[in-house]
Amino acid sequence: MTEKILVEIAWPYASASIHVGNITGSHLPADIYARYHRLKGNDVVMVSGSDSHGTPVTVKADAEGTTPLEVSKKYHQEFVELFQKLGIHYDQYTTTHTENHFKVAQSFFLALKENGFLYEETQKQWYSEKADRFLPDRYVEGTCYICGAEGARGDQCDHCGSMLDSTLLKDPISKMDGSTPVLKETTHFFLDLSKLEDQVVSFLESKQEFWRANVVKQSLGWIKAKGLLGRPITRDLEWGIPVPVEGWDGKCMYVWFEAVIGYLSATIEWDKLGDENAKWEDFWLNPDAKASHFIGKDNIPFHAIMWPAQLLGAGETFCKIFGEGQGKLTLPYDVPANEFMNMEDRKISGSKNWGVWGLDFLSRYDPDPLRFYLTINMPETRDSNWDWDDFVRRNNDDLVATWGNLANRVLSFTHKKWDGIIPEPGQLSEADNALLDSIEKGFDTVGNLIEEVKLRAALSEAMRLASEVNKYLDDTAPWTLVKTDPQAAATTVYVAIKAIDSLKTMLSPFLPFTSEKLNSYLRAGQPLFGEQYTQTVQDNLGEHTVLRYKATGTGQWKPSDLKGGIAFQKPEPLYKKLEKEVAEEERARLN
């Protein structure tokens, strides 16, 4: 049965470069999952985009003396370039600053309003008369009213660790312009989460056996602690999506509320730009569709509590207001949140330049070694650590030695002794069949692990199978056999090539570039995967670039059916060994 698989990745803020922690946290696991399902023949749509709105973008623009639009466009272009070079195959990577997203988000807002899940409330907030605007809590500094420490932020005091009520902060100063802010009343829309609490709780309870423990337990624990309270969904901002209600000029939707709606709007944009087979309704109004959110642990409450609440609240009314489709919006199938990756035992930090940035890495190294290291070290159950010595070691001792060398030794040997033609096998021995059976079972084992998003284990299992082929070769020793029994040696080599051809498929979600290269040796003109391309979209807000995917791949998640007698080109090594000194050089780049 063909499944509808929606793969949704947390939207990166268009105000800072993407580092290895971001990649291993969400984009990479999502891509591996999506590629696997594409090979399985399922209908996959993988969506995300740049979060163009929000305070970080505005702050960056102020700092650089430019506009939020320019800042967001610059980072968006950078992200699109990175995903292409790293092979993150988005069907639709867009931005939140599009006419389409505005319309979807506003319809969503109005659906919640019509269904009675919004209310208005007036609160006091710091206001800079100098800049003529309200200040986000974390951009107000002052003296902590609990411990008396200076330099406390409006939302938290780093000295005593307390969460603060920003309006009680003493001697406040605006971090944006250095002025002394004043408290001013402002009215906002709130999402009435208390009315949705019961539905969210039963939704989470239904996922208890299936979702990762940290996701379910943290979410249920949060709700149990205080209950779900109303939460503001609008802010006093110029830059963002206007509140679609008369008399609300100068107010925009809060990004936490608006950005997650991007999953829906990106799918709708994908539909509009695609052919008649591309239907957003198949993924959003279909209870059997499987929608998974790939996020970091900091984002759990927004995807496991807020977003389900938003979807439940909008319900069938969204379609009515939006004017397309009919039915209830589908709730998430899974939220496989990852923990964090540290850099050389310290937290990754953009401002301290402590990290490895995706594009910078790819200017010196190939994408697959990065994907390999980030997968085998993925922070699935606890924080993990990027260590340059470990990177070099994993590259040389695992990737090159176990898998790269296996492919190279077999293909080189065959090319030398059989003139570049895969030999015809004779009768298969017990050992031959045992190896091929083992590999065949691997498709189920590895596939199931990927479906459960246990990607470290999945990759380890595939590597273990590669190791099994190495053992098989040493046991059968075709380089000796070829001197005494050429037909037996031919059979052995054929079996080994078939095993490698299968492993290439099994590893291709993880290592797409080198798998494609290996595949091209054996099946010229039959690529495993499709192609990425960019497209410029014009609308009332200007133009934006989207990254899209053309599904022209021929790869299938099943054992090799390669026949003897096929000519193949002389192989080149798939990976490079790295000098040990690389680790020292790279560490010197930090900070």
Added chain:
RNA sequence: GGCGAGGUAGCUCAGUUGGCAGAGCGGGGGACUCAUAAGCCCUAGGUCGUGGGUUCAAGUCCCACCCUCGCCA
């Protein structure tokens, strides 16, 4: 402070319902030579964060504490 996750071999991590502590890599030794001095075989190693408790039996269950990370509308 509250909630959640994590703490197991030198390193990175597995350990399902309690039942003789596991893997990969690194270290030590060996046979081979197709291969990127890669691969294969053998081997060494651990007070399972700490302290109590339950049990015939605890990495696993209970209590307290320590450390790391995240969240707290």
